[in-house]
Amino acid sequence: MLALAGLCAVVMLVALDSTIVGTILPRVVGELGGMSLYAWVGTGYLLASAVVIPIFGRLGDLFGRKYFILVSIALVVLGSALCGLSMSMPHLIAARTLQGIGGGMMIATAFAAPADLFPDALSRVRWQAVLSTAFAIASGVGPMLGGVVTEHLGWRAAFFVSPLMGVVAFVMLFLYFPLLKPKLLRAPRIDWLGGVLLALAVGMPMAALELGFSAPARPVLGLAFMGLAALSVALLVWYERKPEQPMFPLRVLEPRESQLLNVVGVMTGAVMFVLIYYGPLLLQTEIGLSPTEAGMILAPLVAGIPVGSVINGRMFPTQTQPQRLMVFGAVLLAV
The missing domain is CATH 1.20.1250.20 (MFS general substrate transporter like domains)
Known part of the structure; x- marks a missing residue:
């Protein structure tokens, strides 16, 4: 207590x-x-x-x-x-x-x-x-x-x-x-590579919204960040199936x-x-x-x-x- x-x-x-x-x-x-x-x-x-x-x-x-x-x-x-x-x-x-x-x-x-x-x-x-x-x-x-x-x-x-x-x-x-x-x-x-990919996958969409689409708008920068986020997610899903102790165990998201x-x-x-x-x-x-x-x-x-x-x-x-x-x-x- x-x-x-x-x-x-x-x-x-x-x-x-x-x-x-x-x-x-x-x-x-x-x-x-x-x-x-x-x-x-x-x-x-x-x-x-x-x-x-x-x-x-x-x-x-x-x-x-x-x-x-x-x-x-x-x-x-x-x-x-x-x-x-x-x-x-x-x-x-x-x-x-x-x-x-x-x-x-x-x-x-x-x-x-x-x-x-x-x-x-x-x-x-x-x-x-x-x-x-x-x-x-x-x-x-x-x-x-x-x-x-x-x-x-x-x-x-x-x-x-x-x-x-x-x-x-x-x-x-x-x-x-x-x-x-x-x-x-x-x-x-420690799965350092998985940690880096996870940080990019989580942080890049937020950075894209704030830097790319708020005033003054920089849509090219925003789209670049969104592309980097999508690439990070794809690499994260591919890579995290390999380590014995992954930074982000994908099994936690498998159940609907x-x-x-x-x-x-x-x-x-x-x-x-x-x-x-x-x-x-x-x-x-x-x-x-x-x-x-x-x-x-x-x-x-x-x-x-x-x-x-x-x-x-x-x-x-x-x-x-x-x-x-x-x-x-x-x-x-x-x-």
Whole structure:
């Protein structure tokens, strides 16, 4: 339970790191300038996270997750402090990208760790609901907290909220999270080529959308990146069937259920991140609300997540067709 409490502190750190920035970013751009770089504050973080999540998820499977989680916390705390000290938008984007690397490592290890602590799948769902609840509570508090701190202490102070949570999470996990290493028949070997191909396959489509098709549009560059992404995917599928310990085991995507779940995850994540990053911009620049008011309006969006998580955790083990819960949730999200 103490190890799980440490994981809850980690996912709260991830949530605060994501939601606070969305609320304060319009104020940051107003002071530092560089409105054309607004999207890159989020894109740099998400691109770095997307690249490292599958890689460190696999490394955690091979070597254990404890030390990866601790390193990820240190990177997020360092990146957040550098964001608070930023003197220009490029500096802020670089610091957010460093945070994205740490955040990706954190997500890859923290959300997979319950499978190590609770091997039974049915009981694990209930404990994962606890993680989801912690994530949602921090997500609900984050926008309001960011708005209040920004209005009273300035936007730089808001970036130093995450390091406080990071210290708590680091101490809890260092003391109580067990160093669980898988029992392998052979010494683990890192599939470096597979990792490079995986990073290109994940990162190039995002770079293509941001560099090729956002203003100023450079469609040739975008198409070149998309071509590189397609080539990387083809080489990844061909190559990853060969190593004994591939970076991205293709068997995880062979079941149709797994394919559909990943598509649903991409779509749901797209909706949530659009709302979290561009909701505050709309509310503050177009409607004229203060950061605190914008945070209060965003809070119900994420504060409702723990309710759904608890309901799902209760109902999932009893359902003969649990996919109906996802269908119902998708309909509510659309409405």
